[in-house]
Amino acid sequence: MNADVTLLEVAGAAALVGVAIAVSLWQRVDLEADIALAAARAFVQLTAVGYVISFIFDQEGLGYVVALLTVMIGVGALTARHRARAVPGVLWPLVLALTLAAVSTLGLVVALGVFDAEARFLVPVGGMVIGNAMTASAVALNRLGDEVGASAHTIEATLALGATSGQAIRPIVRRALRSGLIPLIDQTKTTGLVAFPGVMVGSLLAGAEPVDAVRIQLILLYTLLGAVAVAALTAMALAARNFFTADHQLREPEPADPPR
Amino acid sequence: MLFELDGVSARRGGVEVLAGISLGLPLGATCVAGPSGSGKSTLLRLLNRLADPSAGVVRLRGKDVRERDVLALRRDVSLVPQLPALLDGTVADNVAYGTRLAGRAADVPRALELAGLDTSFAEREAGRLSVGEQQRVMLARALALEPSVLLLDEPTSALDGVARDAVEATLLDLRERLGLSYVLVTHDEAQAQRLADTVVRLDHGHLAGARA
Numbered sequence: 001m002n003a004d005v006t007l008l009e010v011a012g013a014a015a016l017v018g019v020a021i022a023v024s025l026w027q028r029v030d031l032e033a034d035i036a037l038a039a040a041r042a043f044v045q046l047t048a049v050g051y052v053i054s055f056i057f058d059q060e061g062l063g064y065v066v067a068l069l070t071v072m073i074g075v076g077a078l079t080a081r082h083r084a085r086a087v088p089g090v091l092w093p094l095v096l097a098l099t100l101a102a103v104s105t106l107g108l109v110v111a112l113g114v115f116d117a118e119a120r121f122l123v124p125v126g127g128m129v130i131g132n133a134m135t136a137s138a139v140a141l142n143r144l145g146d147e148v149g150a151s152a153h154t155i156e157a158t159l160a161l162g163a164t165s166g167q168a169i170r171p172i173v174r175r176a177l178r179s180g181l182i183p184l185i186d187q188t189k190t191t192g193l194v195a196f197p198g199v200m201v202g203s204l205l206a207g208a209e210p211v212d213a214v215r216i217q218l219i220l221l222y223t224l225l226g227a228v229a230v231a232a233l234t235a236m237a238l239a240a241r242n243f244f245t246a247d248h249q250l251r252e253p254e255p256a257d258p259p260r
Numbered sequence: 261m262l263f264e265l266d267g268v269s270a271r272r273g274g275v276e277v278l279a280g281i282s283l284g285l286p287l288g289a290t291c292v293a294g295p296s297g298s299g300k301s302t303l304l305r306l307l308n309r310l311a312d313p314s315a316g317v318v319r320l321r322g323k324d325v326r327e328r329d330v331l332a333l334r335r336d337v338s339l340v341p342q343l344p345a346l347l348d349g350t351v352a353d354n355v356a357y358g359t360r361l362a363g364r365a366a367d368v369p370r371a372l373e374l375a376g377l378d379t380s381f382a383e384r385e386a387g388r389l390s391v392g393e394q395q396r397v398m399l400a401r402a403l404a405l406e407p408s409v410l411l412l413d414e415p416t417s418a419l420d421g422v423a424r425d426a427v428e429a430t431l432l433d434l435r436e437r438l439g440l441s442y443v444l445v446t447h448d449e450a451q452a453q454r455l456a457d458t459v460v461r462l463d464h465g466h467l468a469g470a471r472a
Contacts, residue, residue: 156310157345161358161401162335171347247330249310252273 014039057119065119069126073098076134083138084239086145088251093238094137101133101231102126105223114219125223128199132184132224133231140180140232141239147172148243155250165244173236180232188221197221261322262287262409262441263307268316270302277302279465280316285443289435291456292445298462300445301342304411307443308337335362338407342414344394346386351377354386355401366404374438375400376430392423399430410434410442416451424451431455 017039024031056064077094084090106126115121148155151172158168191197199220203213243251263285270278277299292300305311306318309330318325325333335358346354352368359366369379375396381389386397395415402410412431416424432455434440446452452459461468 153341153343154345154347157339157341157398158347158357160308160310160334160339160341161361161405162331163358163361164331167361247309247312247326249312 010043053119053123056123059119062117062119062122065122065126068123069102069130072127072130073102076130080134080138080141084141084145086149086253087141087239087242089242090141090235090239093235093242094134094141096238097137097231097235098130098133100234101227102129104230105129105227108226109219109223125220128220128224129227133227136180136184136228136232137235139183140176141235143179144172144176144236144239147176149253152250159248159250163248165241165248165250168248168250169240169243173240177232177236181228184224184228188225191217191221261285262320263443264317264319264322265303265306266317266319268303268306268313268318270299270306270311270313272302272311276314277465278306278313278462281462281465281467282316283460283467285460286458287441288457289431289441289455290443290458290460291452292443292460292462293449293452294447294462294468296447297464299465300447300462301413303462304339304413304443304445307409307411308334308339310334310339335405336407337409337411338402338405339411340395340398340402340413340415342417344391344398344418346394346397349386350382351384351386351389351397351400352382354397355382355404358401358405362405368400368404371400371404374403374430374434376426391418392420392427395419395427396430399427403434408441410440412442412444414445414447417447428455 017035020035021032023029024035052068056068073095076098077091080094081091084094106122106129109115109125110117110122115125148169155168155172159165192200197217197220200213200217203216204210208216245251261284265281265283265285268278268281269276277297281303292303294300302311306313307320307325309325312326320328320333320337338358347357351372355368355371356366368382372379372381377393377396377400381393381397386394389397395418399415415431416427419427428451431442431444435442444452444455446455
């Protein structure tokens with residue numbers, strides 16, 4: 001296999017989707033339809049993105065890159081919001097968190113000369129940064145919402161001692177931040193031992209030298225660590241205050257959504 | 261009057277739990293009595309602004325509580341909630357927490373002693389104490405702020421008879437020694453009689469009667 005992949009080769013790999021469907025039927029897992037839908041969606045979505053990206057790569061200037069990253073941030077923020085329903089007014093904190101993570105990390109790697117300011121680098125790295133920032137923020141916000149609900153009594157008892165809302169929620173923010181950051185930290189710790197990271201696999205398949213593939217992967221892992229920290233911290237800092245009034249009162253939770 | 265409530269209504273969970281109440285709470289010991297769901301705890305939360313009324317005014321010593329600095333108000337009018345809610349760490353960490361936020365040092369041994377706890381409790385892990393002991397630590401950390409008013413939300417509801425009697429003795433002693441005013445919420449009419457000069461009775465968010 002080389003870097004020029006034909007549709008025939010993709011079709012060959014799809015045989016393994018058939019295996020997955022066969023297993024599902026045989027063991028009555030009842031996931032055949034889901035597997036087929038997932039495989040079809042992956043094909044359609046990635047093909048579409050491929051055309052979009054190749055169009056963007058052909059353009060002069062970075063206007064389309066910025067537009068694409070903006071769309072990614074919007075979709076990422078909307079997706080993460082679903083996992084953080086218990087946090088009031090969470091959309092804007094997410095948008096700002098993802099934007100700040102993307103701008104600061106991409107800006108830094110370009111400023112340091114790690115990558116050139118070209119679509120070929122900014123689009124894939126930006127996508128990974130936003131994706132990982134989204135996941136970390138969603139996990140941290142989800143935990144924040146759950147813990148504030150469960151610890152309302154303790155938060156109010158702390159407020160009653162003259163603590164500000166920021167002081168009263170600090171232990172919870174700390175725990176939520178940890179839960180958002182730990183998955184990527186663990187993944188970074190075990191990388192290469194438990195699993196080969198995707199970028200390295202991709203570079204190797206595309207014909208890169210192992211040493212180069214490893215270096216690109218390291219650059220990305222370090223960039224992602226910075227990005228998730230910036231994103232989760234920003235999301236926490238902006239969202240935590242939404243639980244309180246300006247007078248350091250814990251707001252009553254919104255009535256729960258009716259079950260769906 | 262220590263507190264005056266003037267046409268105060270309050271909502272909780274979308275339901276009106278206090279309906280246009282006007283009353284005065286004098287200096288000294290006041291009990292707010294009534295069945296559960298009558299709005300007692302909500303009334304207490306309005307006094308140190310853990311919540312605000314949906315209508316009406318709450319005054320402390322003649323001044324609208326909303327015109328005071330809310331953090332200073334809560335240090336002066338200190339609330340002990342119904343259930344213990346201690347922070348991770350030792351008893352001393354907990355007792356000193358509020359004063360540290362206020363930028364002052366706490367007299368931990370004195371606060372423990374006032375709350376009826378031996379000073380040897382200071383270095384114990386807060387999470388390992390019995391519920392009764394934790395409730396006393398809650399009282400100690402409120403007292404460490406040297407408030408002029410204590411708000412107590414069913415302070416003995418989680419305790420057995422012996423522990424309840426001991427906490428009641430502590431409260432009577434505090435009044436004697438510190439001249440502290442307190443507002444105590446209870447569903448136990450007999451306790452209200454034992455502890456208070458003034459008893460306010462609430463029923464379904466309305467005033468059911470006051471006895472001076």
